[in-house]
Amino acid sequence: MTTVPGPLETSYDVVIVGSGGGAMTAAALAAKAGLSTVVLERTPLIGGTSAYSGGACWLPGSAVQQRAGLPDSTEGARAYLAAVLDDPDPERVDAFLRHAPELVATLEADELMDFEWIPFSEYYDAPGRVPMGRSIQPASIARADLDPAVMALLRPPVERDRVGAAGRSTLSGGQALIGRLAAMVVRDGGTLATEHHVVDVRREGAGRVTAVVVDTPTGPVEVTARRGVVVAAGGYEGSPELRALHDTPGRAEWTMAPRGTNTGELIEACAKAGAATDYSGEGWxxxxxxxxxxxxxxxxxxxxxxxxxxxxxxxxxxxxxxxxxxxxxxxxxxxxxxxxxxxxxxxxxxxxxxxxxxxxxxxxxxxxxxxxxxxxxxxxxxxxxxxxxxxxxxxxxxxxxxxxxxxxxxxxxxxxxxxxxxxxxxxxxxxxxxxxxxxxxxxxxxLGTKGGLVTDAAGRVLDATTHDPVPGLYATSNAVASVFGSRYPGPGAPLGAAMVFGSLAVRDLLAG
Ligand SMILES: Cc1cc2nc3c(=O)[nH]c(=O)nc-3n(C[C@H](O)[C@H](O)[C@H](O)COP(=O)(O)OP(=O)(O)OC[C@H]3O[C@@H](n4cnc5c(N)ncnc54)[C@H](O)[C@@H]3O)c2cc1C
CATH class of the missing domain: 3.90.700.10 (Succinate dehydrogenase/fumarate reductase flavoprotein, catalytic domain)
Structure with a gap:
């Protein structure tokens, strides 16, 4: 159990559960905005499947694609999604498209983040497709250039974690994404806490979510969230029971999520507290x-x-x-x-x-x-x-x-x-x-399941009965019913969506 840079407190403005791309984007932006922020991660390492990933982010219409001279635009991506998605929620799709360029600009304004275009074909031959793709990825960075205390917590690349291959001194792809964002969190006063397994949320009746209940190696603790909780704890791909219950093809032992990570119990806990869920049996x-x-x-x-x-x-x-x-x-x-x-x-x-x-x-x-x-x-x-x-x-x-x-x-x-x-x-x-x-x-x-909590265009979790946002409860990552439904439009769609809705959750938190 490690907390960086200092010990865990009992109360924060924002409690972020999970440490993948969506979680870390939300945490970095919240900390930068001056909110006291904690990232609670159940395993000893941060990054989850996101740290295994290629780090491609499907974030259309940004300055990065412009710099690369691509025929990309928000409207082109809108046409592409209109042709590719089945039964989309127009408000969430619009929010994703409108905020993707702004998110990239905000992140790139930080000295710790740079993106570059990665040639990688999109997955459908449809209007608006960009030849050789429009995905971007964080530029590689030397481990030595980032906070060593953060680096000690970074989940290794998949080939090292799974079959013990050699490590890398340069972080690329998902390693660079998580490493850079986590370093931003700590630099701006946020806390990373590993081996903190969030098992429940506290909700005042049908009102606000105020805290999370956490299992730690030294016993249970409760952490108060003064402004909100952001659930970004992955899908339920690691749970044989939930996979069977929601008729999800594949098996828990065949998923790419790191062992012992994404088992969906927090999605279920939120549902018990009244949150709406939409399990489609979908995955990437x-x-x-x-x-x-x-x-x-x-x-x-x-x-x-x-x-x-x-x-x-x-x-x-x-x-x-x-x-x-x-x-x-x-x-x-x-x-x-x-x-x-x-x-x-x-x-x-x-x-x-x-x-x-x-x-x-x-x-x-x-x-x-x-x-x-x-x-x-x-x-x-x-x-x-x-x-x-x-x-x-x-x-x-x-x-x-x-x-x-x-x-x-x-x-x-x-x-x-x-x-x-x-x-x-x-x-x-x-x-x-x-x-x-x-x-x-x-x-x-x-690469994860993608059914779960129902969220709106601001990343707010909706109440199952009223369909209004649950005050203080936000979600992103594979913990939510995906904005892309059953489709995988192009390289970086999981991370791109998780990052945009993580950033929108923080925007709403700040407004509230
Ligand atoms: C080899 C590979 C390459 C890929 N390449 C790309 C790519 O280039 N672009 C792309 O978009 N996608 C890619 N993907 C898919 C993508 O990585 C995942 O779908 C995405 O990262 C999932 O993000 P997440 O935040 O939902 O989950 P994760 O990144 O797995 O993070 C969830 C974290 O939450 C923690 N957690 C879970 N439950 C709790 C709890 N109750 N309390 C506290 N912590 C909890 C987990 O331990 C985990 O660390 C790739 C996947 C693989 C395996």
Whole structure:
């Protein structure tokens, strides 16, 4: 249990629960505005899934895109969302779009924050899409340039946390995002408290939320929030019970959230205190490379190879944006697990970006990968009809030769070829023809769920009965029903939305 810079007090202006991108944005802005601010984080480390992330932020229309000379604008993003979203809440969408540029300007005015454009295709071919994307990310920064006490609390990158890979002296992506924001919080007088697990909120009848109840290693404490509580504690992806209750595809052990983090109990506690919830069973889905320990890891950017179901047949364009492919996986039981079939053209490594991939030898020893000299033998090893798998691979190879995927259109969209660098007529279609062959087991993973508390355009949590804002209770992050509903518009949508609504919550707190 650590508190930086000093001991925990019993009362703050603002109590922020969780320490991901939305939480830290709210905390940094609240502290900078002179509010006494505490961040309560249940684990020994700050940053959650956000610290694992690439740090891409879908924050359209800002000065960063202008500096990069992109054809981006708030109105362009509005057109894009209008085409992409199903059943949006117009007020929340409008609030997101209007405040995204302002948030970026406010953060960039601080010497500790700089953003830059990151080329990364958006996920739908729709009006308003910016070629090569409009996402931005915090610039990398040396660990040594940020407060060492804060750095000691920063959750390591995913490959280090999950498989023990080497650390980094330069913070990039989500590490830079959380590191920079957390350093701002502490510099401006805020407190970071780890191993402080918020288990309940105190509400005066049907009135104001005034405090939170916190489990700590030394016993329970109550922390008063004079102005408000901001719940930014992630979704319920780590809870098998809530996943089952809300019919959410995938499994708790396959999610990318760090172990022991986002289990949704605070969403439930708020609901018990009268908050409205909207559980859609939604998540930010992705194919997950199965690991020997039973986990699944976020995989994108397939360069070659093909995904087959348990009958040995393809069922989708493997180069689709990961959330869209994940949703196709979820449509039929024989697709989970799937097998990703690839050849030896990358020396036995997975021709994709898996976070993390792990060592091929460990996968082969554990049976999460198998290898064989022929496709027929590979089929036998994964208990698929050899005739079916051979026919699937031959058909795929014919498509690669012709440059046209007649079944699923792989390679037709800008996103499909963003990571793929094949040399044939279609960069996203490379034959699977170099022995030995491999099959890697895939499950349905996610980057978090995105159903939960119902909030308005100011980030205020609504009362389930009156539909009015609950005084003193705000929420952002994957703890809320997403402004994007079932859609994942482009790289950085989870963080972008969490950050904007975190900042709007602070604006409302200050106004009140
Ligand atoms: C490898 C990878 C790359 C990704 N890249 C991107 C990207 O580039 N851009 C993007 O937008 N998204 C990306 N994502 C997805 C994104 O990181 C997550 O969806 C998002 O960060 C979730 O933010 P959050 O605040 O909801 O949850 P988290 O970041 O997980 O933070 C929640 C925190 O709250 C704490 N907590 C939970 N319950 C409590 C409680 N009751 N009391 C106190 N603390 C609590 C948790 O321990 C955790 O630290 C990526 C994900 C992964 C895994």
């Amino acid at each position: 889905f992705c194919p997950g490379l199965a690991h020997p320990d039973g986990s699944g890891t976020f995989t994108l950017g397939f360069r070659s190879g093909l995904m087959v179901d348990q009958t040995g047949r393809r069922y989708g364009n493997e180069c689709l944006p990961y959330d869209r492919f994940g949703r196709i996986m979820a449509e039929a039981p024989e697709r989970i697990p799937s097998w990703f079939v690839f050849d030896n053209r990358e020396g036995g490594r997975l021709p994709a970006i898996a976070m993390p991939e792990g060592e091929p030898a460990d996968h082969l020893a554990a049976g999460t990968w198998v290898t064989a000299p022929t496709i027929e033998d590979l089929a036998a090893a994964i208990e698929v009809d050899p005739g079916v798998l051979t026919a699937t691979v031959e058909r795929f190879n014919d498509f690669a030769t012709a440059g046209v995927d007649e079944d699923f259109g792989r390679g037709e969209d800008e996103y499909d070829t963003f990571f793929a660098g094949g040399s044939g007529p279609n960069k996203a279609l490379t034959p699977c023809d170099r022995a030995p062959y491999f099959a890697a087991r895939f499950v349905l993973s996610d």
